Amino acid sequence: MRLPRSVETADVAGKRVLVRADLNVPLADGRVADDTRIRAARPTLRWLLDHGAAEVAVCSHLGRPQSDADRTRFAMAPVAERLRSLLPDGRVRVLENTRFDPRETANDPGFARELARGMDVYVNDAFGSAHRAHSSTEAVAHLLPAYAGFLLLDELEHLGRLLGEVERPFVLVAGGAKVDDKLAVLENLGGRADAVLIGGKMAEQVRVANPLSFPVELPLDVVAASSFDADAETQVVDVDAVPDGWLGLDIGPRTARVFAAAVRGARTIFWNGPMGVFEWERFAAGTRAVAEAVADADAYSVVGGGDSVRAIQELGLADRVSWVSTGGGASLELLAGVELPGVAAIPEA
Structure with missing residues (x-):
């Protein structure tokens, strides 16, 4: 199986890093009901911080927003709050739901350029979305030096064992x-x-x-x-x-x-x-x-x-x-x- 290069090979000291994580978690009463996926994203984020990243901007989709009303229902604020409690570091910020922009699912290069603007490195750790050719999962990887996060690599390794x-x-x-x-x-x-x-x-x-x-x-x-x-x-x-x-x-x-x-x-x-x-x-x-x-x-x-x-x-x-x-x-x-x-x-x- 083809394996992508690991984030461990990236030079992130002093760099601004865009991370595509899978923070698509269930919500209840405006709060995160199950933080399993947020916890799964921590090892990669922690590694970036420990290795001197100047900023870590985390993007993800949340749910399947279809209307303006869904902009409140699927806002990333509760997810960002939970991530801050698990990883209290001011260098980490969570971007708004990528699917609030219809260009995301169209794999629009213009939206990818907006995500990449000001960033130095891209890390994809969202295995759960890796089968989607979207702006934040595919197009942006061609605009910045791209690497795989630990969760993505673990999934490929463990599932790949079944194919051999x-x-x-x-x-x-x-x-x-x-x-x-x-x-x-x-x-x-x-x-x-x-x-x-x-x-x-x-x-x-x-x-x-x-x-x-x-x-x-x-x-x-x-x-x-x-x-x-x-x-x-x-x-x-x-x-x-x-x-x-x-x-x-x-x-x-x-x-x-x-x-x-x-x-x-x-x-x-x-x-x-x-x-x-x-x-x-x-x-x-x-x-x-x-x-x-x-x-x-x-x-x-x-x-x-x-x-x-x-x-x-x-x-x-x-x-x-x-x-x-x-x-x-x-x-x-x-x-x-x-x-x-x-x-x-x-x-x-």
Whole structure:
């Protein structure tokens, strides 16, 4: 895999540095609800400060602003406040939401020039946005000496291990609602895996019309519900015995045992997507069983995708996983074999 040059090779003493970070965090009541991504940005920012950067200007998008009203909802002020509390250094300033300017997503060179104005060095540490060819992730990298931050490099290293020779058995676990979003990853990794376990709504889609070119393991039983509701009537049934009009909202206990056994016996694991509607406790057992098996396995384990990452963190198991990816769509594209624009724009190491 092509690796971009590291920020560690940059001369930043006395320089003004533009950093593209991934500070796209959830907000609640005008405050940061989860600062995981802000904390993940700190090592690169700390390194720049420790090595004498005169100024560090941090830019990021936040949400998907569509209207003038969103300029208040998605303003960077709460993020900047939280970053200041974690990294109290007057040399750091947070720029306003890059997506407030429509030129950002158009990868407009004029907007890139505005971001680069007065800056001496550019560092991209936003792996979660590296699959987007936007002004702050791609165009600006051609205007300043460009380097990769520590988080970006860590993501490339850890995810890249799945694309090379892996220790076997290699088990791939996929779930969630949409097979289309993960089809390219499944095709790229699944044919090399020793077992591909599919749960969640994705399992229903694959069962009806399997678009994959290799065998997969689907649920044997499900927790069926009379409606899509946290308090709906439920029963555990075989997959071919779901009552008409009912929904499978979690893998059943038999499937959970089979999936967990396969995961625990693996030496390499990639898990993306929950096994059911884990946000509701009555339908969380399947996802919990997989998460615990990933944590228990004597394996190189990678968890990616917002919902599976959320599950592993809420269960307190993240520190027992080899790598928890912050990447979302970027992780999927990288593992599908796609070159990421934000990475390609940085010179090689």
